[in-house]
Amino acid sequence: MSILIKNCLLNNKKTSIYIEDNIIKEIKPNIFVEAEHKIDATNKAAIPGLINAHTHAAMTLFRGYADDLELHDWLQNYIWPLEAKLTYNDLYWGTKLACIEMIKTGTTCFNDMYFFTRAVAKAVIEAGIRTFAGPVFIDLFDKERREAEIKRHSADLLAVKKLNHPRVIPVVNPHSVYSVSKEGLEWNRDFAKENDMMLHIHLAETEEENKKSLELNKKRPVDYLEELKMLSPKLVAAHCVWLKKDEIIKLAKYDVKIAHNPVSNMKLAVGRALNYDEMKKAGLTVALGTDGCASNNNLDVFESMKFASLMQKFSFNKQTIMPDDEALKLATLNGYKAFALNGGVIEEGKLADLLLIDLNRIQFIPNHNLTSNIVYSANGNCVNTTICDGKILMQNRKVKDEEKIKEKAQEVAYNLIRK
């Protein structure tokens, strides 16, 4: 497969981009080459594909099902009962729906923590984007439950590993230090190490979590994870809003990767904003996530960039914090770096995960500053073309099978509620 993009704007200059297989081969003002696909990108800007560093993709099925509820009411009476009913088929269609939404809003890679990872893998392989995916491990300190989880996890993760698919990478997902026993966390750690997989955990999302960890583990979550030797460059920690400065420094020491979810943090009223400036100072890699559709309620990373930057300015009384280019970096380069992917930037030799932004959209008029318009004015609807792994997944906002998938996923969602 080869793609030649002509006349696109890249860093404010008109240029051509030539893609061969899944790699950006050449970037030059004029490229003369035969390509299978030619795209005239006049009045379009090329930017890297966005990466969603923390989500539960198939929660698209729950979109709008339960909002504006007190946290425990929401979880216990709405989310958990529905999750208990989820099947392979639900995960497959929920993830397919999520992939359509991500492609349409410019996300080329997502980090998923949910159920039935084989269904997720099938959906993502068909959709054409990338995922780091694994089932969520929760044992609630119960031995029997732990053993069942270990069995289920080994099977799912090894099955996905066996696929050996370049776009579907298994990731080990212990839920959190307050829902997984020491033995459970150790199993996750060891399994990830043996199989050379990344780890992904919820960390310091609420004050309650820190208190519960002190009660259960006699340590705050970061110290506890250090004791368990789980802090490493291959750990992605989602949320991380309730951290002390010395904990930020500790996470940086181990090069742990941070997945920030501003929309979810605000909607679920976690009570504190990510300490971005301290994290930046400490040298941490901060990436951006949407969290699941039950707490967001969409997968639009463009929207999350605006929320991330504005939440910082508001929470720290500082207009200059997280300027537009840094917000964009969270959603591109930092995310790709967090997952050790050779992308997140449009350069020769990098993965061909990129977007063409329609500069004719009203949100880009005038266009004094493209990055500002992307972060503060636009939303995911500005994406005209989505290319992932060297394949065109959307052009002129058309995605293959979109109508069919929406119809079927909607049916699956309604049946799930009625079960």
Place this chain on the structure above:
Amino acid sequence: MSILIKNCLLNNKKTSIYIEDNIIKEIKPNIFVEAEHKIDATNKAAIPGLINAHTHAAMTLFRGYADDLELHDWLQNYIWPLEAKLTYNDLYWGTKLACIEMIKTGTTCFNDMYFFTRAVAKAVIEAGIRTFAGPVFIDLFDKERREAEIKRHSADLLAVKKLNHPRVIPVVNPHSVYSVSKEGLEWNRDFAKENDMMLHIHLAETEEENKKSLELNKKRPVDYLEELKMLSPKLVAAHCVWLKKDEIIKLAKYDVKIAHNPVSNMKLAVGRALNYDEMKKAGLTVALGTDGCASNNNLDVFESMKFASLMQKFSFNKQTIMPDDEALKLATLNGYKAFALNGGVIEEGKLADLLLIDLNRIQFIPNHNLTSNIVYSANGNCVNTTICDGKILMQNRKVKDEEKIKEKAQEVAYNLIRK
């Protein structure tokens, strides 16, 4: 002009809506009547048009020109120097651009405080939406400047009044208690009273403003406005984030209308969230605004609904505050009520300002709860059809002269920077 909308969803029921002149005449499951325009609204939901209760529309020209700057640097070195150069022509094209953006994102009425109101009026009359518009009055406690402002304001406001246009209503806009002298404020008050116009002011946006008012006027802003007899049901106060409880009660006593601007408040780091619960308890009418494009950077009221609700939840540590239906009410009924317009709800006898929402958009799939999807999942791009004052301004996302206006406004914006 008559419009018959068939098969649309209204409050979860399939129905037809018949519009004659600028009024919703009939709502019934089946209406058999000849109409000039027939719209098949299958898989579309009808909701009231949105109202933007506080903006500076022509600031669209500044979109992305200056962001991420310390407040005084931003104002003194970027915004004010540009504003000093604005001409009638700039205002005309900037407002035309703003109108296109508003129509495309479902806004049918806006409250404008800026310059060259005759140009604003011309642009709005052509665009087809409604405005309350007036020049901004700033005298900086200088007598000469005040006299010039009075002259300019009388001329502009009386000229717009003379148009006697049903969609363009002059409004008197003293900027704030820290930028207008006592005599200036009194002139605004008296002029509004004599001409039966509404008043619109910035109020308690920052802590600094309260301090400055104490210094200059020996009173906090609310008490000072009370002393000047400016508090009334015909005063729209924008921002109102730095208020004490007794000030909220005082504003409610006078039935002052509140224009809340969550995105701008966050981006400009005003340091505090609107005390929505106290305002609700006090019975205040709270409407929603975007503020200008320099501090937002778009005019998408859908986006502002999400920001409003999430900012409340986050700031007050409460997941249940400002649920989806209340956020939607801020942007519809409350706004229309604030301006004493007979609309903001789809009922027989009301103004025909309404939208058809495209339920086939991915943000509405599944559609467990339309209001949740509107507020938390969608953005202005979900609007398929915008009807204002009984006229179709957009259908299938097409607005008359959009391309021409975008091109010309962009040129005007670039020339303004180069001046």
